[in-house]
Amino acid sequence: MIPDVQFEMQQSQQALSSALQQVSTGLRVNQLSDDPNASAAMVTSLATSANVDQYTKNVNALQSQMQTVDSALSAVVTSLNSAITAGTSGANGTNSSANKAAILTQVQGILSNVIAQANTSYQGVYVFGGSASTTPPFVNAATSFVSTQGSVGSLSTPLTAGSTTTISDAGTGGEFVFQAKAGDTVATLATAMAAAVTAGTLSAGANISVSGSVTVSNTNNVGIAVSTTDPVFGSMTATTGTEIQDSYLYVGNSTVNSAKVGDSLSVKTNLPGDQVFTSGADVIGSLTGLISALKGGTTTQIGTATGAVNTALNYLSAQRVPFDNSISQLNAQESFLGQETVTLSSQQTSLVGISLADAATNLSQAQQTNSAVLAAAAKSIPMTLLDYLK
Amino acid sequence: MSLSTSLSIAVQAIAADTGALQVTNNNIANASTPGYTRRTVLLQQAAPSEPTGTSAGNGVVLEGYQSVRDELIQSQIQNQTQSQGSANSQLASLQQIQPVFTTSTEDIGTQMSALFASLSSLSTNPTSSATRAGVLTAAQNLATAFNTTSNALTTQQTGLNSQVTQDVSQINDLTQQIAALSPQLAALKKTGQDGGTLQDQQDQLVLRLSALTSVSVTKTEGGDTLTTGNGIPLVVGSQSFALQTTVGANGMQQVLDANSANVTSSLTGGDLGGTIQTRDQTIPSLVNQLDTLANQFGTAFNAAQAKGFDQNGNAGQNLFTLPASVAGSAGSISMTVTDPTLVAASSDGTTGSNGNVTNLTALQTTALPSGTTPISAYSKLVYQVGSLTANASAESKATTSSLLQLNNQLNSVSGVSIDQESVNLITYQQAYAAAARVVTTIQQLFQVTLSMGT
Numbered sequence: 016m017i018p019d020v021q022f023e024m025q026q027s028q029q030a031l032s033s034a035l036q037q038v039s040t041g042l043r044v045n046q047l048s049d050d051p052n053a054s055a056a057m058v059t060s061l062a063t064s065a066n067v068d069q070y071t072k073n074v075n076a077l078q079s080q081m082q083t084v085d086s087a088l089s090a091v092v093t094s095l096n097s098a099i100t101a102g103t104s105g106a107n108g109t110n111s112s113a114n115k116a117a118i119l120t121q122v123q124g125i126l127s128n129v130i131a132q133a134n135t136s137y138q139g140v141y142v143f144g145g146s147a148s149t150t151p152p153f154v155n156a157a158t159s160f161v162s163t164q165g166s167v168g169s170l171s172t173p174l175t176a177g178s179t180t181t182i183s184d185a186g187t188g189g190e191f192v193f194q195a196k197a198g199d200t201v202a203t204l205a206t207a208m209a210a211a212v213t214a215g216t217l218s219a220g221a222n223i224s225v226s227g228s229v230t231v232s233n234t235n236n237v238g239i240a241v242s243t244t245d246p247v248f249g250s251m252t253a254t255t256g257t258e259i260q261d262s263y264l265y266v267g268n269s270t271v272n273s274a275k276v277g278d279s280l281s282v283k284t285n286l287p288g289d290q291v292f293t294s295g296a297d298v299i300g301s302l303t304g305l306i307s308a309l310k311g312g313t314t315t316q317i318g319t320a321t322g323a324v325n326t327a328l329n330y331l332s333a334q335r336v337p338f339d340n341s342i343s344q345l346n347a348q349e350s351f352l353g354q355e356t357v358t359l360s361s362q363q364t365s366l367v368g369i370s371l372a373d374a375a376t377n378l379s380q381a382q383q384t385n386s387a388v389l390a391a392a393a394k395s396i397p398m399t400l401l402d403y404l405k
Numbered sequence: 406m407s408l409s410t411s412l413s414i415a416v417q418a419i420a421a422d423t424g425a426l427q428v429t430n431n432n433i434a435n436a437s438t439p440g441y442t443r444r445t446v447l448l449q450q451a452a453p454s455e456p457t458g459t460s461a462g463n464g465v466v467l468e469g470y471q472s473v474r475d476e477l478i479q480s481q482i483q484n485q486t487q488s489q490g491s492a493n494s495q496l497a498s499l500q501q502i503q504p505v506f507t508t509s510t511e512d513i514g515t516q517m518s519a520l521f522a523s524l525s526s527l528s529t530n531p532t533s534s535a536t537r538a539g540v541l542t543a544a545q546n547l548a549t550a551f552n553t554t555s556n557a558l559t560t561q562q563t564g565l566n567s568q569v570t571q572d573v574s575q576i577n578d579l580t581q582q583i584a585a586l587s588p589q590l591a592a593l594k595k596t597g598q599d600g601g602t603l604q605d606q607q608d609q610l611v612l613r614l615s616a617l618t619s620v621s622v623t624k625t626e627g628g629d630t631l632t633t634g635n636g637i638p639l640v641v642g643s644q645s646f647a648l649q650t651t652v653g654a655n656g657m658q659q660v661l662d663a664n665s666a667n668v669t670s671s672l673t674g675g676d677l678g679g680t681i682q683t684r685d686q687t688i689p690s691l692v693n694q695l696d697t698l699a700n701q702f703g704t705a706f707n708a709a710q711a712k713g714f715d716q717n718g719n720a721g722q723n724l725f726t727l728p729a730s731v732a733g734s735a736g737s738i739s740m741t742v743t744d745p746t747l748v749a750a751s752s753d754g755t756t757g758s759n760g761n762v763t764n765l766t767a768l769q770t771t772a773l774p775s776g777t778t779p780i781s782a783y784s785k786l787v788y789q790v791g792s793l794t795a796n797a798s799a800e801s802k803a804t805t806s807s808l809l810q811l812n813n814q815l816n817s818v819s820g821v822s823i824d825q826e827s828v829n830l831i832t833y834q835q836a837y838a839a840a841a842r843v844v845t846t847i848q849q850l851f852q853v854t855l856s857m858g859t
Contacts, residue, residue: 019813051789051790051794055785055787055791068522080529140530140532149757268755401823401827
């Protein structure tokens with residue numbers, strides 16, 4: 016009898032301990048062996064939860080970044096509307112020279128503002144630079160750029176394999192990209208530039224010279240912008256006094272990044288500047304054209320240039336539509352992910368959790384069982400014939 | 406019948422009752438002694454000295470004592486003890502393995518999710534040094550989780566390896582003791598006597614042996630023969646055959662029989678069987694699956710790295726260092742790089758590109774060569790560990806319950822019932838008193854008879 020009583024006491028105490036654990040942790044499954052299926056399902060459910068949490072963080076991060084982009088575009092729209100107003104005013108034949116000069120200054124200011132917006136950065140990332148996002152994507156065109164390293168020495172100096180040197184050309188509107196291979200020297204770059212001139216990517220007059228530092232220039236005073244990743248050059252900066260007023264070049268790239276905000280939903284995280292500001296109805300080009308017309312053009316030419324700005328405005332507005340849609344999509348996804356978090360939490364509770372009511376009931380039952388076992392043990396253990404033979 | 410004969414009968418009755426009281430006393434004294442088998446007294450009518458029908462009888466004689474045994478139940482208890490020993494051994498090991506696979510902040514599943522989350526975060530800001538460092542930290546944490554889990558398994562295996570040596574040593578001690586008892590028991594049986602205390606001792610030793618390994622007992626005239634479940638002799642009569650241990654090619658203790666043949670894989674049941682089962686099958690299977698997961702995941706991650714470019718514009722290099730073979734991958738997987746710029750997020754060599762993050766995060770939903778995604782492979786492992794532990798726990802509970810019932814059955818046959826012995830005590834006490842009264846009565850009759858002439 017005693018082993019039976021001991022076994023029953025042990026069983027009921029284990030059940031009581033288990034019930035207490037359920038109440039204190041709120042979990043039905045406290046170790047894998049409590050429910051192996053639920054434990055395994057929890058692994059995948061928690062992985063899904065981790066994804067949903069990260070998607071939510073991505074949404075929050077992208078919302079701020081995309082709002083920054085949208086604000087910049089909105090400011091550009093405002094600037095273009097101002098430019099159209101100024102251009103319309105400038106196309107009026109009755110303007111005095113002073114008025115024309117004032118309008119010119121106003122439009123030049125608008126261009127500067129647009130360039131500032133196009134060089135907007137968010138947390139150190141230039142949002143209109145494509146994937147070349149660590150330097151301003153729009154730079155003032157200059158006729159000469161010099162390397163900062165200053166120790167190149169000669170044309171035979173080797174370049175760093177894998178490095179890239181880019182020359183944007185305002186004359187051709189093209190971009191020359193040179194990626195150095197093992198064994199390439201500065202002379203190799205010079206040869207490639209000459210070939211680009213022949214091909215029409217670079218304007219005639221493109222030149223490279225070495226005198227301690229490397230100088231890339233256009234001897235015909237065509238505006239260029241030079242950038243490089245080659246540590247041999249350091250970086251390329253415009254030579255003082257060679258900047259061309261009201262002329263800007265895009266030195267970013269066309270890469271569009273995407274980020275996942277759902278298992279099957281990705282959104283574009285950036286808008287390359289060339290797509291928005293320099294291609295299609297060229298926003299910056301239209302403003303440059305208006306400035307040029309205001310400087311010495313006829314009223315008709317000013318009117319035509321103003322019309323081009325208007326076209327650019329329409330183009331920019333059209334570009335904003337899919338982008339704004341992405342912002343709306345993010346907002347909708349944020350709500351969906353919030354619901355998904357609740358659903359997963361509920362799923363996890365049903366997998367391994369226990370309701371407080373159930374846990375309390377289980378504990379109450381276990382306590383009663385334990386009390387009953389102890390009471391029964393107290394009554395049955397001393398019962399022998401000897402008790403009645405006194 | 407003469408008075409002398411009557412007196413003789415009464416004296417015999419007193420002797421028989423004294424013997425019966427001694428048996429009852431011994432039973433009560435051993436009521437709580439483990440393995441004690443209840444004795445009964447064998448009383449028999451004395452053979453008549455005169456033809457039947459003319460004699461009132463010659464009283465009672467004490468023939469001897471008899472242990473009340475049930476060998477079938479005893480055998481069933483031995484079998485269940487073997488099962489219980491094996492289940493308990495496996496359960497103890499698995500309960501120590503289980504926590505490293507339980508969801509926590511440091512388990513493989515959580516760290517794997519954290520790595521993919523860090524990569525997803527990188528896609529929103531591929532130039533951020535902090536986010537890149539976050540990826541490396543998460544990757545390092547995952548490698549550490551693999552190392553820790555593998556280490557927990559191999560540590561457990563090493564502990565079980567020591568247990569094998571201890572179990573074999575205990576088995577040898579027990580078989581020696583059983584063999585030492587065998588000649589005395591055989592001698593008793595040859596003379597038709599009850600094995601009594603010696604048999605109890607042997608049964609207890611066999612039971613203890615059953616808790617260590619499966620044992621088959623064959624009873625013969627010359628003594629019992631004990632073999633393991635698959636026939637490896639342990640005791641034959643008065644001779645015991647010691648098992649030995651030696652370090653095998655895999656670095657694990659191997660069990661050899663008396664002929665130096667390796668019998669490790671054939672030992673089942675009991676603590677030794679369960680230990681060998683866990684050490685040589687359960688843990689290696691888990692380690693192999695863990696190694697495969699670590700190796701295939703690390704290889705796939707490195708391959709995805711190679712598809713992209715790091716922040717310096719160079720082709721992505723391996724993030725994880727893996728051994729040449731799958732074996733040992735989980736234990737030795739480590740980080741090749743510590744420079745955050747070497748995370749190959751870019752797909753075109755530019756610093757701001759995140760194009761290759763897609764390839765890296767795709768690992769989460771892409772089946773490894775094993776046929777399942779990394780997290781599914783891990784959840785399968787979690788299920789296996791949970792299932793093995795649950796099965797061992799159920800087996801342990803079932804055998805404990807079964808043993809309880811069998812022991813109850815055995816106790817109802819062979820155990821000492823205080824109630825029963827109390828009744829016997831009173832019965833024999835009264836019988837003794839009655840026999841003594843007979844002696845007194847006969848003494849008075851003698852006195853009467855002797856005084857007839859005076």
